[in-house]
Amino acid sequence: MRDRAGAERCLERPFFARDPETLAADLLGRVLVRRLEDGTRLAGRIVETEAYLGVIDRAAHTFGGRRTARNEAMYGEPGTLYVYFTYGMHHCANVVCGRKDEPVAVLLRGLEPVDGIEVMQRHRRGARPGNEPRATDLCSGPAKLCQAMRIDRSLNHAALPRQGAVWIEAGRPVGDAEVVRCPRIGVAYAGDWADRPLRFLIRGNAHVSVKAAGDRGPG
DNA sequence: ATGACGATTTACT
């Protein structure tokens, strides 16, 4: 992509202070940026998200008002990063939104790599010299993108608007006609909530985790 | 203290 940035704008708190469905759609086309300790810039265009609606949402970690050490970040200010560890080996990253103490968030599920692609390839598990993952396998999933961007629990509670080790730049938003809505992935346990169309992806994009039924590509 | 279970990925058959 050509969202190369001389002076890209870092998204500020008010951008995140909205309901998760609206934010999940509006995050498409924005650019997640990671600054490593050595100054390396990693960046990817957000192509897939999911909204988690908090206390009413059976699929959410905060369903029923559950509040534990793990999900505490979801009760923080909008624009907080919520990183959790799952399956004994994977990290997933969420953008907390809504209002403070309203535990709603957007899960980041897919990125189209923009900057630092070779570094991301080295970060991905299973990467072997001479057999690096294809670009569409680098960040096509919530745990894959955390691996590639080196996002782990040390970044839980990070403030995205502060532009520290991780933030989101404005990029270029995606028009409604380019957005596909469908049910979320991996939440079959959530009863009725499993079928709600709370997953958002850019139509026809090759960097998504699971192709959506009915996504016939651009146009 | 214990046991069941993941907002997943990968390697097989």
Add this chain to the structure above:
DNA sequence: GTAAATCGTCATA
């Protein structure tokens, strides 16, 4: 398509 990997977290006791 099916199954293994792998362990922190949380509900139950």
